[in-house]
Amino acid sequence: MRPASADRHRLTASTGLAALGLDALASCAYGPESIVLALSVAGAAGIGLTVPVTLVIVGLLAVLVICYRQVIAAYPDGGGAYTVARDNLGRRAGLVAAASLVVDYVLNVAVSVAAGVAALTSAFPVLLPWTVELCLAVLLLVTAVNLRGVVTGGRLFALPALVFVGSLVVLIVVGLFRGGPIAPLPPTDPVITPQTVGILLVLAAFANGCSALTGVEAIANATPSFRAPGRVRARRAEAGLGLVLGTLLIGLAVLVEMFHAGPVTDRTLLSLLAEGSIGTGPLYVVVQLATVVLLGLAANTSFGGLPVLAARLAADGALPHVFGLRGDRQVYRASIVVLAVLSGALLLFSAGQVAVLVPLFAIGVFVGFSLCQAGMLRHWWTLRGPRWRSQAALSVLGVTLTGAAAIVLTAEKFTAGAWLIVLVIPLLVLLFVAVRRSYARIGQVLEVDQCPQPPRPTASVVVVPVVGISRLAEESLSAALSMGDGTVAVHVVLGEESEDRAAADSLQDRWQEWRPDVPLVLLPAVDERGRPSRVLGPAIAHYLRSVAEPAGERVLLLVGEVAPDHWWQQALFNRRGAVVARYAERHTDAVVCRLRFRLLPRRHSEPAHTSTQNRTLVPQQTV
């Protein structure tokens, strides 16, 4: 059992349905519209096919939901298509599924945000010029909410989801009861190249309508985000999602045929149906705003799903380990930031136009669906449990339908942007493989699978760069004497002019007065090739190497720096210590130690004298 403190941040069935199912629910706003758009080129006869096509899609939805409930049961640690494909079809197939899911998650954010803003601008055309800015603002908001932890999202988004579903139900029931639009709807756009009803048209409508199915896999991928017992709660959320989504899709399709609704420029189909069913009064505004909010928030599905997938890939060594790190509030910060940046770039690139993004969208989704169901087919075949024939038959149906949809979509939309996805998925797979190979090599060199030799001490020498005699030098040399078998102070003489030499001579004189019992070595300032220079790093690095080489001793560089007591004092100190430390880290094998000397008066001494007389001014080279 997990302790309550961590569990508090996890999802229940209902908050999980809201947080992870938003994408699927919100697709009510663009799925039916996509079907109508495809069918409308065949006029009223085409529109008349809306209900049959929707029924097929809802049938497919049922298959997918049942399939994913089985996936949740079989893989309670989440991972969805990736895990299923990897475990049943091999690592490569798993990585292809993962790549398609990554693409899908990123595009889902972009499409949802763009569609949300499109719904807003169709209600308030005055906002049309600010489309891209609105998209980026919504994206920023969703990202910020998710960086504060996924449960905040779940609770925060439950109310809008409820309002959206509720207002759609009211809209559908009132419309069915009325039996026709309350007033004539605006005229539909003229069809430029009218077509007849045929198998290609129906296939295109089916493929378009499948965009309503995106997101049903998110719950299965994010099972570990659920509160215990996670498996039960996730299955319940998945079933609830299927039920609600299917009902809404069928209801909207019936209304479309009843109202003879078709595409209208700058208006969404949903806004037309609302206008026909409940008029353009206050209720209409509620429906529109609920749609806007929900579409904007639908992007949240990806923020729930992608980090879990990325963490799984990181655990398998296919993505950098940073994607597997959770911060406080159980948040995968790296994934969230990368997701926000990539989808922001897509929104900028597409200028926030849904029509540009949708052709890119569905391909990755259906590749993932197909691979997942092919994996499940293999799973049933391997297990051959009591009901394996019916389970396998469902999977065969799923593979056939989603595979056909993927092929139709790719062929139809190839020149409209699908080529990008056809390019990106293999590139992502190559990236995963390259990362895995690098980790394998690193693991080998680090001997992580063996017991390395036990550590052994060696002789060590500490090199301390000094710029003057002060308490900073005292403190640095004290630390150095405590650390090594030998200590050397070095001073780099900058420049060859007489004043530079005089300063060095004066330092040597004061050093002898001070008697720190540590030798002081003056180094000429030279660059990497031994030419005179005015930078410190190469001179000190050269000295460190010369100390290390003959004796084979371990060399330590100790850099003392003054730690300012206020942030603004940072500007008073040149960053030479940091520069030298960084140079030595990059160009030598020395262990680089940094001592921060805090600006506190010496304890047990005379109270500090607060005059600002000339002599106590810190000399220019010292800090």
Place this chain on the structure above:
Amino acid sequence: MRPASADRHRLTASTGLAALGLDALASCAYGPESIVLALSVAGAAGIGLTVPVTLVIVGLLAVLVICYRQVIAAYPDGGGAYTVARDNLGRRAGLVAAASLVVDYVLNVAVSVAAGVAALTSAFPVLLPWTVELCLAVLLLVTAVNLRGVVTGGRLFALPALVFVGSLVVLIVVGLFRGGPIAPLPPTDPVITPQTVGILLVLAAFANGCSALTGVEAIANATPSFRAPGRVRARRAEAGLGLVLGTLLIGLAVLVEMFHAGPVTDRTLLSLLAEGSIGTGPLYVVVQLATVVLLGLAANTSFGGLPVLAARLAADGALPHVFGLRGDRQVYRASIVVLAVLSGALLLFSAGQVAVLVPLFAIGVFVGFSLCQAGMLRHWWTLRGPRWRSQAALSVLGVTLTGAAAIVLTAEKFTAGAWLIVLVIPLLVLLFVAVRRSYARIGQVLEVDQCPQPPRPTASVVVVPVVGISRLAEESLSAALSMGDGTVAVHVVLGEESEDRAAADSLQDRWQEWRPDVPLVLLPAVDERGRPSRVLGPAIAHYLRSVAEPAGERVLLLVGEVAPDHWWQQALFNRRGAVVARYAERHTDAVVCRLRFRLLPRRHSEPAHTSTQNRTLVPQQTV
């Protein structure tokens, strides 16, 4: 004597005149225009006063040049108004002069660049919409040239200066010979509120014309940039500058009266005089382009002068020491970057309009002039050498004239932006004083003026965070054993879930198998207040403090990190080592040591096996 290698980067009298005097020479393009603009409100009677006003200004120029030649002789280490005022009138007066000079340098860059682009757009009106972009491009170019060393500027700019001066001389001589314009000039702009000639009008014209005198102090401030003997070369450059500038100003004033030239929208006065004297043929284009190039390059004066002043302020502790650091090529990088950023901001703010910037410009200049000459007056009084009466009389004249100009300008232009300068100069002085006070305090705490106690070794303990058993741990612990009197390995247990605990238990088991002779301490991951957390820094910082407190030992934190062998591999490593090191540096007194483990196979061992089999994959928490 300075060695040749550094001297090669320094200026001769002629390259110094070109590099540091450009601002003054280039003011020929806007100084006479400012006079005519002020006088034109009184019609032809006003324009008729151009030559007398110019003669007064040239007289003032002569006074200033003689005065600054004396400054160079008295202060061969440069510093100009700042040094003179500080040494003779006290530190505060010096800082006021310095603040006015800083303002002047920044504004000079902005005004020169804007005027250069204005000359360009007056010749090619098609470029008018790109004014701001052109300004920023010119600024970037000048900055880049100066970051490559001031002598590059000197040589590079000698030719355009020669072409500019030469073409002005041709223009003036041809015009005087001709006795009138070659063809009627475009009609002058109508005067909106005509005025009569009076003392206020003449004062305004004088104040406006004083913008032609900006920059004559730059050579005196930058004396150390000259090749030895710097004093002689700088005095020669100053005299040359006065001679050339005075001649050009008088010649142009005579032409103005002869041609009855007045202000014309979108045309510079210089382009009108050129048109009248030599027509609009190829020679006209040469004059215009030379003006454009020279005005653009005039900004260079500030890039020669400000860094020397800033370095002087830094040496006095009034500016952060970073302004006193010279990199390779003898360049003061910090000053150049700050100057570019501030003047870029001014150009953006003013949208590249000279008219917006000029009211801000001259006040700082004349405050500096006045303070410098007041300082010299005191200097002559203190010295009372053989010719002190005539020297003092000159200084009195200078103080009177420049002081009057400063007062007239401030009063006239206060609402047009001069209030900003009246605000900024005291703020800069306050900044200087605050910086000086901070350095005084730091110097006191560091005991830079005393001989601090000699360094003493103490007992030390090295804390090594480990995430797994590997060659990285072996190497880190070997280094730690070489460094301290005691070594402790610590492992932070992230999270309270069962898999986290299992991982920690497994690490402890493997540790006992490994027998590294170092104790392993498991630390719970807690935040600053002791609450469960998922970050490493606070847990380790808390442990470091608990080790240090009772025994009073010196505590070292040794962070081992894998150094990737390619830059792109950086992404494969989470930056936890760096995060822990930075947290410990900020929140504890421990010396933080970082060991970079290079990814090389163990020497003298079996050749590496390049399989990518599962078991050699580096585990997720290790790197």
